[in-house]
Structures are given as structure tokens and as C-alpha cells.
């Protein structure tokens with residue numbers, strides 16, 4: 001009779017699987033399933049977003065979790081032309097050529113996938129949803145990458161990475177950058 005009790009408890013959903021593998025709790029002792037242990041604090045860092053004049057137009061806050069990252073983009077009023085703007089992680093953390101931001105190179109694309117969140121052969125690792133700027137040119141968004149770009153070998157690899165904001169909307173399908181056009185915002189990630 002005692003041997004089938006754990007099975008009954010499992011069937012009833014009363015015992016977490018992790019708890020079954022552990023020693024039975026002594027009377028009065030709290031069981032602590034592994035799921036309740038506190039996860040490591042995400043590594044957080046913040047960097048400035050600059051325009052083609054080198055002026056700061058907003059901030060990028062990144063939080064590295066265990067499996068993916070979360071990026072919060074804040075653009076101040078007047079920072080961007082109103083409307084939708086393509087936004088990607090580019091391969092090199094260099095925004096020093098403010099007129100074109102070409103030193104940030106192409107998208108982060110470690111697995112050589114095609115560009116586009118909606119592309120059947122995509123997305124590449126740098127792809128992100130579009131950013132919408134309101135009539136006053138401000139924008140606020142929080143996005144996550146489709147692929148892990150955390151830790152060593154992620155965005156903060158040897159030469160860093162950049163967040164690039166483009167002049168036009170990304171259609172999420174056409175090559176190489178979804179028709180997003182010129183690079184009008186850049187943030188160094190290192």
C-alpha cells in the first residue's frame with residue numbers, strides 16, 4: 001500500500017516531479033522544489049542611442065537572461081521621424097561614423113540565416129520588430145531577440161555589437177534588410 005502512494009500523489013498533481021526524486025520531507029520540514037530557487041540576476045547594462053549628428057536621442061537598456069535578452073528602447077521627443085522604423089542588432093559595436101553608421105557592419109548573423117522575422121529561411125539573429133515613433137518623434141518599446149544573444153559570444157563578443165534604427169519600416173522578408181533604408185540611430189553595445 002505504501003508503495004503506490006507516490007503514484008497516487010503524482011496522478012493527482014499534488015507532488016512536483018522534482019520533489020519525488022528527493023528524500024521524503026520530515027514532519028514539519030518545508031520542501032523546497034528546485035523551481036523556487038532564485039534565478040541569477042540578469043546582467044543589465046545601458047547605452048546611449050545617437051543620431052547622424054552624434055547627438056543622443058535616447059537610451060537602450062539591455063538585460064541578459066539565461067536564455068534570451070530583453071532590450072528596452074526609449075527615444076526622447078524629437079528623436080526620430082514619426083512612423084515605423086526597422087531595428088536590428090548589427091555585428092560591430094562601432095557608431096563612430098555618425099553620418100552613415102556603416103562601421104556597425106551587417107546584422108549579427110552567426111548562423112547565416114536569411115533576414116526577416118517573416119522569412120521562411122529566417123530570421124537572422126539580429127532581427128527585431130519595428131519601432132514606432134509617435135507624432136512628437138518619441139518612442140518606447142521593449143523587445144526580445146528570437147535567438148539567444150546573451151553572454152560571451154552574444155552581443156558582447158570581441159568587437160561588440162550595435163543597435164541600429166533605420167529610416168524606414170522593415171518588411172521582415174526582403175533581402176538584405178527588409179527595405180529599411182538608411183541608418184539613422186546607433187547604440188554601441190560592448
Ligand SMILES: [Cu+2]
Pocket residue numbers: 086087088089090107164166177180
Ligand atoms: Cu539594420
